[in-house]
Amino acid sequence: MSALVQPNPQQIAAVFGVIEPPPIHVECETFQGPLTTLFIMVRDHKVDLLGVPLGPICEAYLRYLLETTEPHLESHAVAVSALCYLLEKKAWMLIPIEQDEEPDDDGLFDEVEPYIHEFLPAIDDLLNRREDREHLFFRTGENSNVYELPFETSEVTSADLAKAFEKLLSKAKPDPPRPVSDQRRSLSEQIILVLKSLPDTPQALEEFVTGEFTRSEVVWWFLALLEIIRLGQASVTMDDGIVKFCKKQSRSAPA
Amino acid sequence: MRLVLALEALLFVADSPATPDELAKALGVPVFEVEEALEKLGGRLHHTSALQLVRIAGGYQVCTKPEFAEAIAKFTQPQTHKLSRSLMEVLAVVAYKQPITLAELDDVRGVDSGYGVRQLVERRLVCEIGRRSTPGRPILFGTTQQFLHAFNLQSLEDLPVVNFESDNLPKAIGMEHPPDQPSLLDQEENSPSGDASLV
Numbered sequence: 001m002s003a004l005v006q007p008n009p010q011q012i013a014a015v016f017g018v019i020e021p022p023p024i025h026v027e028c029e030t031f032q033g034p035l036t037t038l039f040i041m042v043r044d045h046k047v048d049l050l051g052v053p054l055g056p057i058c059e060a061y062l063r064y065l066l067e068t069t070e071p072h073l074e075s076h077a078v079a080v081s082a083l084c085y086l087l088e089k090k091a092w093m094l095i096p097i098e099q100d101e102e103p104d105d106d107g108l109f110d111e112v113e114p115y116i117h118e119f120l121p122a123i124d125d126l127l128n129r130r131e132d133r134e135h136l137f138f139r140t141g142e143n144s145n146v147y148e149l150p151f152e153t154s155e156v157t158s159a160d161l162a163k164a165f166e167k168l169l170s171k172a173k174p175d176p177p178r179p180v181s182d183q184r185r186s187l188s189e190q191i192i193l194v195l196k197s198l199p200d201t202p203q204a205l206e207e208f209v210t211g212e213f214t215r216s217e218v219v220w221w222f223l224a225l226l227e228i229i230r231l232g233q234a235s236v237t238m239d240d241g242i243v244k245f246c247k248k249q250s251r252s253a254p255a
Numbered sequence: 256m257r258l259v260l261a262l263e264a265l266l267f268v269a270d271s272p273a274t275p276d277e278l279a280k281a282l283g284v285p286v287f288e289v290e291e292a293l294e295k296l297g298g299r300l301h302h303t304s305a306l307q308l309v310r311i312a313g314g315y316q317v318c319t320k321p322e323f324a325e326a327i328a329k330f331t332q333p334q335t336h337k338l339s340r341s342l343m344e345v346l347a348v349v350a351y352k353q354p355i356t357l358a359e360l361d362d363v364r365g366v367d368s369g370y371g372v373r374q375l376v377e378r379r380l381v382c383e384i385g386r387r388s389t390p391g392r393p394i395l396f397g398t399t400q401q402f403l404h405a406f407n408l409q410s411l412e413d414l415p416v417v418n419f420e421s422d423n424l425p426k427a428i429g430m431e432h433p434p435d436q437p438s439l440l441d442q443e444e445n446s447p448s449g450d451a452s453l454v
Contacts, residue, residue: 114365118419119347123340125415126347126406133407134335135324136309138316139270 021078024064028056035060039082042089049090058083156236156243164243165222168205172215190224195233195247202237202244258284258292259299263317266296272314272404312403313410336378345371349381350402350414354395356387372396380405 024035030051031038038057041047061083065076185193199208209221225245228234235248261282266273275293279286293315297308306317319327338346348363349355349372360368375381376396384397403410 114363115419116344116348116364118417119344119351119363122351122415122417123343123347126343126350129406129408130338132321133405135321136318136407137324137327137331137333138318139267 021082022064022068022072022075024060024079026057026060028053035079035082039085042086049086050093052090054086054090057086156238160238160243161226161236164205165218168209168222169215169218171206172213172218175214175216185220187220187224187227190220191227194221194224194228198228198234198245198247200247200249202235202239202246204242204244208245258282258288259296262289262292262296263300266308266315266317269316272312272316274314278315309407310409311407312400342371342374346375346380346398346402349375349396350398350411351417353397354384354387355397356393356395358393360396 021036026033026035026038030053031047035057038047038052042049042052061079064079068076197208209218213221225234229236229245233248235246237244237246262278265278265281275286275289278293279289282289293308300306300308300317305320305323307320309316309318344364345360345368348360348368352359352363357369357372360372372381376383379399379401381396381402382399383394385395386392387395398411402408408414
């Protein structure tokens with residue numbers, strides 16, 4: 001079989017992203033054409049992978065590696081990803097499917113009937129104890145919130161926080177490529193920066209995160225904000241469906 | 256009398272139950288003397304104070320008397336988290352059948368208990384206490400010291416007796432360990448992360 005339907009560049013870009021896969025031509029009894037085409041056709045179930053021997057395809061990839069004069073690591077990576085996908089998919093296809101075993105007669109694996117009803121008296125007793133316990137108050141010391149959730153978010157859920165984060169993230173620009181050895185701000189430095197930016201009155205994230213920023217800066221910013229909330233130095237409230245943040249007012253602060 | 260006052264001072268500053276051993280060590284006296292003094296302190300507080308001495312979660316602690324609960328609740332406005340019926344089911348099964356795996360919990364309840372266990376772990380009422388040495392090494396769950404404290408129990412032996420019909424017991428579940436196993440708080444402290452309840 002030869003590849004009659006060639007994927008167009010848009011299709012290839014949609015599958016492999018911005019990096020163009022190398023033109024590796026594969027030839028075997030059942031398929032002739034570029035590796036990219038084989039990958040897309042297998043993925044779209046247009047080719048039965050069981051009928052395609054992968055040995056010649058691996059050889060074609062190795063030949064390509066040996067013959068390439070100017071190595072391009074990202075391009076090689078795209079090719080090896082496509083090859084790995086094919087290998088893994090075929091490996092799974094070759095594993096025999098287990099047939100359902102006949103049920104044992106000895107009853108060893110009989111399903112057990114739930115018997116939670118036997119716990120009902122215990123549950124009632126525990127509930128009574130809990131009720132009585134709520135009338136006792138113990139000294140809790142400084143770690144009064146030790147048994148509570150660390151986040152003070154009142155009516156704000158983690159989903160609301162995630163939504164606010166996504167909203168800000170959508171406004172961020174793609175990160176410019178940066179060298180691996182590039183110095184990065186530590187989380188504690190970021191926390192100080194965020195603390196300085198936090199408003200005294202509740203504001204949405206977009207209101208006090210201004211200027212240009214990249215996606216990684218947003219992530220770093222948000223992590224620092226979460227840490228500040230956990231440390232109890234920021235308050236989070238929900239106002240008309242908008243999550244708002246502000247500095248937590250100190251109790252000892254003068255009125 | 257001085258020992259009673261000293262004990263009162265220690266229990267006033269303690270924010271968790273203190274055992275007679277810990278108190279005796281702090282005061283440099285034998286444990287039996289501490290126990291005697293605790294009895295005297297309990298009696299005195301009972302008659303002349305708004306506080307009371309209680310045995311809870313394996314130790315002694317001072318708390319307010321129930322008759323002042325309403326006023327205190329208005330004053331401190333504590334955050335209370337109600338436990339739903341399904342969470343109570345999971346908690347009761349863990350309390351009675353610990354150490355227990357998630358699969359065994361599911362068997363007892365007949366429904367998936369993963370969410371309930373995660374909730375209880377988050378509330379520090381249940382924690383991981385090890386792994387069973389069977390294929391897959393499933394996680395074993397048990398109750399915490401916080402469970403005893405939250406339900407006003409001195410130990411797991413204080414749980415009401417439940418007569419299970421032995422025929423209903425799943426084969427996988429057996430009382431491998433008596434319920435009064437070592438304090439789970441100790442195990443938490445010994446865990447590599449230092450806090451086994453945060454899973």
